[in-house]
Amino acid sequence: MTVPPPFPNIAIPAASTKNVTAQVRLLCTTDLHAHLLPYDYFADQDDRPHGLARIATLIRTARAEAQNVFLFDNGDALQGTPIGDMTPQDGSDWHGPHPVISAMNHLRYDAATLGNHEFNFGIDWLCRAISEAKFPFTCANVRKGGCTLDRDGNPFLPPYFLLKQQVLDDSGERHLVTLGIIGLVPIQVNTWDRIHLQDRVQAHDMVESAQRIVPQVRAEGADIVILLAHTGIDTDPAYPMMENAALPLAALPGVDAIITGHCHGIFPQRHAVPPHHQHPLVSGVDHARGRLNGTPALMAGAFGSHLGVMDLNLRRDGDTWALTRVQSELRPTAPQGRAPVPADPTLMAQLAPAHQATLRLTQRPIGHATTRLHSYLALASPNKSVEVINALQQQCLAQAVAGTADGELPLVSAACAVKTGGLGGPGNYTNVPAGPLCLRHAADLYPFPNVLCGLRVTGADLRDWLERAAICFAQVTPGAQDAPLLNPHIPGHDFDVIHGLSYVIDLSQPARFDRAGRLVNPDARRISDLSHAGKPVRDNARFLLATNNYRASGGGPYRTMPDSAVVYTSPKTMRDLLISHLATTPLEPPENTDETWRFAPLPGTTVILETAPDVVNDPSALRAARATPLGQNSDGFIRLRISL
Ligand code: MN
Ligand code: MG
Numbered sequence: 001m002t003v004p005p006p007f008p009n010i011a012i013p014a015a016s017t018k019n020v021t022a023q024v025r026l027l028c029t030t031d032l033h034a035h036l037l038p039y040d041y042f043a044d045q046d047d048r049p050h051g052l053a054r055i056a057t058l059i060r061t062a063r064a065e066a067q068n069v070f071l072f073d074n075g076d077a078l079q080g081t082p083i084g085d086m087t088p089q090d091g092s093d094w095h096g097p098h099p100v101i102s103a104m105n106h107l108r109y110d111a112a113t114l115g116n117h118e119f120n121f122g123i124d125w126l127c128r129a130i131s132e133a134k135f136p137f138t139c140a141n142v143r144k145g146g147c148t149l150d151r152d153g154n155p156f157l158p159p160y161f162l163l164k165q166q167v168l169d170d171s172g173e174r175h176l177v178t179l180g181i182i183g184l185v186p187i188q189v190n191t192w193d194r195i196h197l198q199d200r201v202q203a204h205d206m207v208e209s210a211q212r213i214v215p216q217v218r219a220e221g222a223d224i225v226i227l228l229a230h231t232g233i234d235t236d237p238a239y240p241m242m243e244n245a246a247l248p249l250a251a252l253p254g255v256d257a258i259i260t261g262h263c264h265g266i267f268p269q270r271h272a273v274p275p276h277h278q279h280p281l282v283s284g285v286d287h288a289r290g291r292l293n294g295t296p297a298l299m300a301g302a303f304g305s306h307l308g309v310m311d312l313n314l315r316r317d318g319d320t321w322a323l324t325r326v327q328s329e330l331r332p333t334a335p336q337g338r339a340p341v342p343a344d345p346t347l348m349a350q351l352a353p354a355h356q357a358t359l360r361l362t363q364r365p366i367g368h369a370t371t372r373l374h375s376y377l378a379l380a381s382p383n384k385s386v387e388v389i390n391a392l393q394q395q396c397l398a399q400a401v402a403g404t405a406d407g408e409l410p411l412v413s414a415a416c417a418v419k420t421g422g423l424g425g426p427g428n429y430t431n432v433p434a435g436p437l438c439l440r441h442a443a444d445l446y447p448f449p450n451v452l453c454g455l456r457v458t459g460a461d462l463r464d465w466l467e468r469a470a471i472c473f474a475q476v477t478p479g480a481q482d483a484p485l486l487n488p489h490i491p492g493h494d495f496d497v498i499h500g501l502s503y504v505i506d507l508s509q510p511a512r513f514d515r516a517g518r519l520v521n522p523d524a525r526r527i528s529d530l531s532h533a534g535k536p537v538r539d540n541a542r543f544l545l546a547t548n549n550y551r552a553s554g555g556g557p558y559r560t561m562p563d564s565a566v567v568y569t570s571p572k573t574m575r576d577l578l579i580s581h582l583a584t585t586p587l588e589p590p591e592n593t594d595e596t597w598r599f600a601p602l603p604g605t606t607v608i609l610e611t612a613p614d615v616v617n618d619p620s621a622l623r624a625a626r627a628t629p630l631g632q633n634s635d636g637f638i639r640l641r642i643s644l
Pocket of ligand 1: 031
């Protein structure tokens with residue numbers, strides 16, 4: 001990693017310490033998820049309204065408007081589209097730096113932190129990718145070695161970075177300002193990417209780590225302390241190992257500003273925003289002033305949807321600088337009612353070779369599908385795009401455990417639709433046509449680099465699993481008309497469907513668990529009529545469950561399964577298993593897809609699901625979901641009325 005050269009200390013004349021003021025502008029991106037060019041590699045279309053190439057144009061403008069501009073990234077930059085996930089992997093003919101890192105070098109980022117998804121491809125892959133960066137990465141709460149080796153542990157990356165920069169004050173004189181940049185990532189990476197982190201590095205509580213480091217950074221001469229915190233805004237009172245800890249972090253003494261992210265929302269919200277972007281209005285969350293617990297804060301959307309701009313007014317205060325005023329705003333790449341910001345041509349040109357390498361990969365033929373597979377209605381009825389994954393998981397696990405005692409257990413499989421609109425917008429759905437398939441379709445069906453896991457579970461475990469899946473729905477009062485179907489604060493990809501079982505989901509019941517997987521309504525049960533092979537599932541019955549490593553280690557609202565429950569972990573990723581399968585067999589959903597689950601009848605009750613407008617081209621799927629199209633909303637989703 002290249003670190004900018006230290007700036008020579010500049011003596012400041014005593015006379016100039018009076019009323020010296022300066023402006024510093026912080027620009028930030030977060031959760032880019034490898035959205036670089038305005039190109040959709042899954043659909044093979046160049047119509048994406050967001051991405052870093054469009055942000056680059058906003059950066060150019062924002063730099064031209066102000067002096068003393070710094071650019072930061074807040075993590076989840078490297079993973080998320082084929083140009084980030086597949087191009088810089090073995091099996092591709094691309095041998096340059098990671099394309100996201102190249103783009104960030106080109107845009108002259110000043111510092112960045114890691115998001116949870118940076119760990120998805122393993123520590124060695126990550127280190128290789130960021131070794132190409134011409135700017136520092138910092139992360140304060142991930143350390144090398146387990147606690148058994150070293151009580152404190154050694155940092156994995158520099159826990160903080162002092163950015164000493166010459167700035168021009170308001171009368172044109174030069175001064176040195178030191179920004180202390182501290183990176184943080186949710187401790188949950190320990191479970192989400194356990195297969196990669198265990199025995200290598202360990203994440204620690206973000207708030208505890210920041211509490212310890214902030215005074216250290218101050219003591220080492222930071223004038224202004226900025227948290228690059230890959231974490232969102234959870235309005236619950238703070239609790240240990242909090243995943244979305246922006247509020248308690250913002251409350252720490254000594255923190256001047258906090259850059260947030262991770263939950264793909266926007267902060268502050270000064271205009272009407274769709275419900276899935278809204279944070280509940282609670283004390284400590286001040287949209288009008290752009291503050292969290294009084295501290296200036298930003299969250300710049302996701303996938304290159306916004307550039308965060310935070311303007312700091314500083315006044316020289318003895319040996320250091322004090323913040324006198326802060327103003328922040330988000331600049332969208334796709335402003336409502338206007339054409340998207342044009343992509344920056346120099347960045348497009350710089351990325352062209354990596355883009356071509358990505359197209360060579362994603363357009364490679366790999367097989368054939370017998371039917372069209374889409375996820376438009378995956379949250380409303382049993383879904384073929386989910387069931388093909390379940391069938392594949394079941395088949396691969398059955399082969400892996402054949403001949404062992406575990407091979408005798410009844411085998412069921414859990415999978416979810418990964419792309420269900422939500423924050424990703426109306427383009428964020430899996431959509432694979434019938435007919436010839438190429439690699440982009442496999443990536444569309446299975447976007448994450450998860451591996452297959454086999455778990456020994458009981459009937460009670462399966463019931464618990466399904467209760468956790470069912471929290472994605474809103475509670476519906478019987479007789480309600482056009483009530484929302486979904487809880488806007490739970491991502492659709494938390495909804496696992498277990499193939500091989502049959503069950504009913506009762507929306508009139510409250511959710512048993514919250515998003516963090518905590519039991520919040522011990523008396524509530526949404527799942528009923530749970531059966532396997534036509535017989536009720538007993539709590540002590542034993543099963544073998546096919547799932548992925550993310551879920552097995554407690555990803556989403558799920559429970560971390562004990563090591564003793566894990567009977568198999570595949571050496572290949574699910575996507576590679578899918579590609580191997582397609583080489584010999586057409587992709588076909590299992591026959592009994594429709595029998596897996598249904599909503600409990602609530603006569604006279606209707607709910608609304610928002611989905612991709614293209615759903616109207618599949619009338620039989622609409623019929624199966626008892627859904628009637630009502631028309632489009634301003635976000636480009638179509639509203640469907642579903643009779644329960
Ligand atoms: Mn993210
Ligand atoms: Mg994240």
